[in-house]
Structure formats: structure tokens, C-alpha cells
Amino acid sequence: MTLSHLSKQIENKKSFLCVGLDIDLEKIPTHLLQEEDPIFAFSKAIIEATHDLCVAYKPNTAFFEAYGVKGWMALEKTINYLNKNYPDHFTIADAKRGDIGNTSTRYAKAFFEDLNFDSVTIAPYMGKDSVEPFLEFEDKFAILLALTSNQGAFDFQTKTVDEKPLYQEVLKTASQYKNSDRLMYVVGATKAEYLKEIRQIVPNSFLLVPGVGAQGGSLEEVVTYGKNDQVGLLVNSSRSIIYASNDTDFADAARAKALELQKQMAELI
């Protein structure tokens, strides 16, 4: 997908919502456990209930990998279902990969060629040669962790290196990588106040902002500090939407929660 297509979807839908597919068999409604593939049955129902309200889906691969081959097959079915039925939605494989160059190339092929995701999340710790292989694919994007939503972000990301916080160094350095126009960055909604200075470093990049909902981030603050002229934000919420109910009404409850967020977004942009 191109960035202009993604921005157009945001404009048309008045939504920059990304629905996170963090599917846990212990949390989904028990009646679905009788299905042949409960993970895919759940993700399909969530997609059907929310697709007109969001512009992106983010399956977190950990939740699929946890179930071994069956989980990976459910991930494949989910991305195939999205690509076939909702090709205008931006898809994110939340896999947080990154390794020496030749290994990163294999990861990139796995997510961009075999599974045909639009993007994959990656960790910046191993630097340029671990990131650039992901940037070689046309109309595909690597989403680099900059300032994450969790408490552990303060262990390294905010520590001073060369007189500035490490996450700022990540943003500045990565912006110089080859094909850096194919980079997006993760900034946690729980750290919305940092978005002001982050926007000075990467004014035009898309930011994936998780942490609204279960982690308590403020959508309003994210928009105040993080929005650019094209909106430039994808705000993810997973548990607050997909587990809004664990009964037979789970899809309606997920839709209601997604609609609530979409309405707030429409007002804020």
C-alpha cells in the first residue's frame, strides 16, 4: 500500500484506528472453542464487526505463534482474509523482528512476500544493517520501535546518549537510512507528551501509537501532540476492543467500542 492511499482511507473514514488482533484462547468466548479454527473464527468475526470503522489491523504474531503450527496457519488465514476482502486496510505484522542483515532479509521475505503484510514492527537495537533489509520492498513499511508504551521504556530509551535521549537518536539516525521513506515509528500513547518533540524530528512520518484502552493512554493527548497535516497517526487498541465482551455478543461489543473510538477520532481531526 502507498502512504497516500493510507492517508486517503483515514480522510474518507474519519478514522485512524488500528484494531489489534491479540487473540488469546483463554479470553475468547467459549462457544468459539468448538470451531475448527477458533483463532481464525474469532479474528474473522472481529474484522467483520469493525472493518468500516478502522483503517488498519495489527495481528500480534506472539498470540498466533503461541499455538505453534495451528497458530501460524490462523495468522496466514487472517492476512489472506484481509487481503482478499479488505485490501484497502493497512496490515501490520507486529513481530518486533530485527537481526544481522541476511537474517533480517529472511524475516522481511516471510512477512512481505510469503504472508503479504504491508508492514512489520522491528526493534532498532542492532542498527542500520538490521533495519535496511526491511526497507528494500516497494510499498512495504518497517515500523521501528522508538519510544514504547511500557514501563521498561525508561530502562534504555530515555537514557541520555550524546547529550540526547536514546529514542531521539534512534529517530534521527534511522531517518538517514536508505529508503527511510518506508519507515514508520512506534510511540506509546502512554507517553503522548513526548510526541511534541518527536514530531520535530520526524514531522512527516506515520506513527503507530499503541496503548489507548487497556494501558490507559489518552487519545486526545496523542492527537494534540502527534497529529500532522495528513493526520500521520495509526492509533492501536487491542484488548479494549476485542475483549469488550466474552459472551455471544462479543462482535457487537467490539463494534461498539471501535465506534466509540472512531467517533472521538472524527471529532479530533
Ligand SMILES: O=C(O)c1cc(=O)[nH]c(=O)n1[C@@H]1O[C@H](COP(=O)(O)O)[C@@H](O)[C@H]1O
Ligand atoms: O509495537 C507495538 O504494537 C507495541 C509497542 C508498544 O510500545 N506498546 C504496545 O503495547 N505494543 C503492542 O500494542 C498492543 C497493545 O495492546 P492493548 O494494550 O491490549 O491495546 C500489543 O499488541 C502490544 O504488543
